[in-house]
Amino acid sequence: MLVVLASRHDRSARYLVERWTAFGAGMITCEDLSVAGWRFCPSSPDASTAVVDGRCVPCKDIAGVLTRLPCIFPGELLHIRREDREYVAAEMGAFLMAWLSSLSCPVLNRPVGTCLSGLNWRPEQWALAASRVNIRVRTTKRRILLGSTAEPGGSEPNSIAVTVIGHQCFGQIDPHLGVQARRLAMAAGVDLLEVRFSGDEADFCFESANLWPDLSRVDLADAVLQYLQNDSRRSVRRR
Amino acid sequence: MILLWGVSGDRPLALVHQALQRHGAPVLFLDQSAFLETELELSFSPQVRGTLRVSGKWVELANITAAYIRPHDLRLLPEIRNAEPGGAVRTHAIRLEDALLCWTELTSALVVNPPSAMASNGSKPYQSALIRWFGIDVPETLITTDPNAALEFWEKHGSVVYKSVSGVRSIVSRLGSEHSSRLQNIANCPTQFQEYIAGRDFRLHIVGDEFFISEIISDADDYRYAIKTGCRLKIRPGSLPEDVVGRCRALVAFLGLRFSGVDLRRNQDGKWYCFEVNPSPGFSFYEEATGQPISDAVARLLINDR
Numbered sequence: 304m305l306v307v308l309a310s311r312h313d314r315s316a317r318y319l320v321e322r323w324t325a326f327g328a329g330m331i332t333c334e335d336l337s338v339a340g341w342r343f344c345p346s347s348p349d350a351s352t353a354v355v356d357g358r359c360v361p362c363k364d365i366a367g368v369l370t371r372l373p374c375i376f377p378g379e380l381l382h383i384r385r386e387d388r389e390y391v392a393a394e395m396g397a398f399l400m401a402w403l404s405s406l407s408c409p410v411l412n413r414p415v416g417t418c419l420s421g422l423n424w425r426p427e428q429w430a431l432a433a434s435r436v437n438i439r440v441r442t443t444k445r446r447i448l449l450g451s452t453a454e455p456g457g458s459e460p461n462s463i464a465v466t467v468i469g470h471q472c473f474g475q476i477d478p479h480l481g482v483q484a485r486r487l488a489m490a491a492g493v494d495l496l497e498v499r500f501s502g503d504e505a506d507f508c509f510e511s512a513n514l515w516p517d518l519s520r521v522d523l524a525d526a527v528l529q530y531l532q533n534d535s536r537r538s539v540r541r542r
Numbered sequence: 543m544i545l546l547w548g549v550s551g552d553r554p555l556a557l558v559h560q561a562l563q564r565h566g567a568p569v570l571f572l573d574q575s576a577f578l579e580t581e582l583e584l585s586f587s588p589q590v591r592g593t594l595r596v597s598g599k600w601v602e603l604a605n606i607t608a609a610y611i612r613p614h615d616l617r618l619l620p621e622i623r624n625a626e627p628g629g630a631v632r633t634h635a636i637r638l639e640d641a642l643l644c645w646t647e648l649t650s651a652l653v654v655n656p657p658s659a660m661a662s663n664g665s666k667p668y669q670s671a672l673i674r675w676f677g678i679d680v681p682e683t684l685i686t687t688d689p690n691a692a693l694e695f696w697e698k699h700g701s702v703v704y705k706s707v708s709g710v711r712s713i714v715s716r717l718g719s720e721h722s723s724r725l726q727n728i729a730n731c732p733t734q735f736q737e738y739i740a741g742r743d744f745r746l747h748i749v750g751d752e753f754f755i756s757e758i759i760s761d762a763d764d765y766r767y768a769i770k771t772g773c774r775l776k777i778r779p780g781s782l783p784e785d786v787v788g789r790c791r792a793l794v795a796f797l798g799l800r801f802s803g804v805d806l807r808r809n810q811d812g813k814w815y816c817f818e819v820n821p822s823p824g825f826s827f828y829e830e831a832t833g834q835p836i837s838d839a840v841a842r843l844l845i846n847d848r
Contacts, residue, residue, distance in 0.1 A: 339729040341687040345667050346674075354687070383730065390710060391731045397708035398685055398732040401667035416661035425644050431588040442587040447638045449581060450630060 304364055305531055306331055306355055308399070308419070309371035310379060316371050318519040323528060329355035333379050336395045343398070348405040367531030368410045369495075370403065370420035371515055409531050411468075412493045412514060421493040421514045429487075433509040436486040440509045459501040459510060466516050467496045468526040469533075480507060487512065494530065543605045544844050545651075547572040547642065548612035549619070553826035554837070555612050561841035570606070572596055572642075574613050575621055577635045584641055590648040603645065608652040608844040612822055613639065652800065652847055654840065659798035660821035664709045667734065669819060676793040678786070678816040681736040689725045692735055701738035703763060714764040738763075741809040744780055746787065747825055748794050749801050749839040750847055753787060755780045756828040766827075777831035782806070786814050794819060800847070801840055803828075 304327035309316030311332045320328045331353070340359030342352045351362040375395040377388035396419065403414045412421030424432070430440045465484040466473040472481035484498040487509075497516035500507040518524055544562055548555040550573050562569050572580065572594070584592035584603075592603045616622055616639055625631040646653045662669040670680040684695040685707060696702045696717055704721075706712035716738060743758040743765055757780025758765050762773035769775060786806065794802045803823025807815045825836045 336687070336732060337730045339688045339690075341685070341732055342691045343667075343685045343732070345671055345683050345685075352688075393708040393710050394706060394731050394733075397665035397668070397706075398734075400665035401671065401685070401707070404668055404671065416658055417664045425640075425647070427584075427586040427588070427590070427644055428647055430586060431648060434588040440588050442585060444586070445582070445584040445637075445641045445644075447582040447584075447634065447641050449578065449634060452633070453637060 304329060304355070304360065304366060305528075306353075306365055306368045307371060308368060308403075310376075312379075313371050315518045316369075319369065319524055319527070322524050326528070326532075329358075329360075331355055333375050333392075333395060334382060336375070336398070337382055341398075343402050343405070345401065345405060348407075351402075351405075353402070362406065365406065365408055367408050368403065368406060369527060369531065370410060370412060370414070372399075373418045373420060373423050373514070375399070411495050411527065411530060415492065418514075421495070422491045423514065424491070424512070426511060429491075429512040430509060432490050433483075433487050433512075436483070436490050438483045438487060438509045439507065461503075462499045462501040462510050463507070464516075465498045465500070466523060467494070467498065468523065469494050469530040471526050473522055473526065477504070495527070543568045543570050543601070543607065545570050545572060545606045545609040545611075547574065547609065549574050549614050552612055552614070554824055555610070557826050557829065557837035558610055558840050558844070561835075561837045562844065564838075565841055565845055567841065567845050570594075570596065570601060574616075574639075575619055577621070577638050578631065580638060582638060582641050582645075584645060586648070590645055592645070603649070606649070606651050608654070608847070609646065609649075610654045610840065610844055611646060613642075652844065654801045654844065655799050655821050662797055663819065663821050666705070666707055666709075666818060672797070673793060673816045673819070676789050676796070678789050678793070679814065680817070681739050681815055683734065683736050685732050685734045687729050687732050689728055692725055692728060692733070695735050699737040701740075702735050703738050704733060704735050707732060707734045713767055716763050739807050739809050739815050741807045741815075744782060744806040744808065745823075745828055746782060746790055746804040746806060747802070747823060747828065747834075747836050748791055748799075748804065749836065750843040752839045753791070754828075754832075754834040754836050754839070755782050755787075756832050756834065757781075777828060779832050779834060783814070790816070790819075797821070800843060 305323055306329055307316045307320055308331045320330050335354040338354045340354040344350055349363050352359050353362050375392040377392040380388045383391045399419055400414050403410055415422045434440045464474050465476050465480050467484050467488040480500055487498055488496040497513040499510040501510040502508045544567055546555055546559055581595040593600045622635055643657055646656050673680050686692055702717045703714050705714045745756045747754045756777050759776040760768045762768035762771055790804045799821050803820040805817040829836045
């Protein structure tokens with residue numbers, strides 16, 4: 304089966320689970336972490352069980368996982384007492400970090416550091432990584448002065464998004480931007496990444512990177528499915 | 543110049559500050575509580591540059607060659623607790639902390655330790671997997687929401703402790719009959735159980751190329767709380783097999799930690815277990831008990847290892 308780890312409010316995740324019904328897709332939300340049935344033995348992960356859509360399943364039956372959460376948000380734990388939400392969210396997130404890292408099936412993206420779905424860098428860290436793979440970046444500033452407010456963010460109106468899924472790139476792009484986006488994804492060790500560029504054809508600059516692109520588009524959904532399935536087969540052979 | 547960032551009452555920070563002063567090193571102490579007197583301007587092009595205003599003076603960040611950072615949870619500072627949610631005071635504190643943390647990740651100065659290197663401590667079972675990967679044993683562990691699974695694990699091992707899964711500090715406690723009726727509650731949240739390893743505790747502090755070993759003699763399940771729970775506690779300099787030290791050093795190097803505290807236990811058969819690698823160790827507890835010059839080693843690391 305395929306599993307999407309996401310917030311219950313994530314429409315992309317719902318769309319993917321419905322689209323992948325034939326592949327036995329299910330969803331893990333934070334509510335599933337409050338259901339008896341999880342058994343995780345780090346020394347023998349194949350003997351572990353998970354709770355997907357409220358049902359207990361053997362982890363060895365999970366063929367691939369798409370992660371759509373950076374962490375567990377206390378505000379989503381409405382079924383937990385208010386005063387316990389922050390602690391429970393930290394515990395659930397720490398548990399998922401270990402569990403996802405232990406899976407031998409493909410996980411898109413694998414957790415890194417404290418983020419459940421890849422390397423969750425700050426914009427400036429993404430920019431530095433981009434410059435290291437020869438993508439042009441603009442100078443940015445942070446001014447933390449008393450009484451000042453954060454500079455407005457958001458993408459430029461004419462920015463171009465490139466979505467990297469494994470070795471494939473999607474978006475209205477010239478091949479050069481696709482290569483750059485893939486290089487950045489590789490540098491960050493992630494296989495799912497949306498990279499935004501701004502400027503014109505002669506002068507494209509890195510603008511931002513996003514680990515949680517909207518996947519409610521047929522071509523992106525199919526590419527993720529293909530990635531999980533192809534990589535599943537490779538993983539089985541590796542085992 | 544060496545940056546120290548934390549709160550003024552923090553004992554490890556104070557000991558390192560004193561050691562740096564003994565060595566005559568120039569120090570910039572950034573008191574986290576004084577955030578209303580702190581301003582920061584950073585530019586990323588993409589190399590990070592900037593200036594920091596502390597106590598009315600602007601300091602070029604380029605002059606900072608090393609930093610020892612021990613920021614506390616911002617939300618627990620009295621100045622923040624009493625501030626209006628979403629108001630200017632809180633906003634300034636949050637923006638300042640995030641910008642400083644960003645600088646620690648991007649600067650070429652030595653940072654002890656960058657948050658990204660400390661991240662593995664945020665999930666104890668994740669870190670345990672890394673520890674095991676370096677050939678160091680960890681206690682048999684189960685994380686579960688299933689009360690029956692917890693009972694089976696308890697029966698299998700006879701004696702079991704429970705502790706937090708995350709980096710949130712918790713008191714390690716032995717499971718007893720008084721917990722049986724509460725075991726149903728674990729359905730709400732994955733809970734970590736570990737086989738209890740009877741034996742002697744050791745703390746290994748690794749500072750760059752140096753290391754210090756403390757042996758802890760206590761009958762408490764969690765010796766950090768021995769005094770509070772009326773148990774005995776004695777800490778003295780100790781020794782570890784070379785092989786154990788070597789594996790621990792390789793592990794902390796892999797994690798990117800220049801300073802760490804490794805919690806180990808030797809069981810009654812002489813087998814060694816590792817519980818945790820602390821990336822921001824409260825070493826003063828051990829230094830003051832053993833006289834080991836840990837703060838001096840940290841100061842020398844900050845001065846020499848740029």
